[in-house]
Amino acid sequence: MNQDELKQAVAKKAIDYILPKLESDSIVGVGTGSTANYFIDYLAEIKGHFDGTVASSEGSAERLKQHGIPVYDLNSVDSVVVYVDGADETNPQRELIKGGGAALTREKIVAAVADEFVCIADGSKWVEILGGFPLPVEVIPMARAHVGRELLKLGGNPVYRQGVVTDNGNEIIDVHGLAITDAKQMEQDINQIVGVVTNGLFAARPADVLLLGKESGVVQI
């Protein structure tokens, strides 16, 4: 199986995983990216089994609507039964790096609200130590240079992601060269920098379940 087929396999497995948890009034949280897009397409096939969704990006909201799946404002829902999203890296503790598609802040918000966070990832995302994938940090535009200097002090090599504006109107700095042995601490340290909206480490709130696509099949971790 190629990487794309592995993404489809984990997306399909996520449907099997969430289906027994859904009720007619359930709200499903939906992530962003190529793996999440496959999930959205499969979600369309079980449309009658839940009420609607909240989306972690304008792009995902658009795709959901194209399938005729209701998309609600997060402020208008009381709870989110499950959040399903991809990742750029995951370690064995299900701590993640996310934000390769610049959607990290809304993803973190929906994950925080959800009763359960199911991460779907192909095997290439599995690492022992996070940080091989440059860590995305969303910043308020006027604070970009300041945040960059502070990130240098934390041992990283910050690179401005040129030409990218997040759904929240902010910018992204990708931090290269971090070997993240204490993800919770690093998440906290970066979020303390004035001007940072949030960073792409999901360690304070890791995934509850990881569906990892391997050649041998999808494993649940």
Ligand SMILES: O=C[C@H](O)[C@H](O)[C@H](O)COP(=O)(O)O
């Ligand atoms: O901002 C984007 C998200 O964090 C994605 O979930 C992440 O980049 C993984 O995307 P993909 O499924 O395309 O590899």
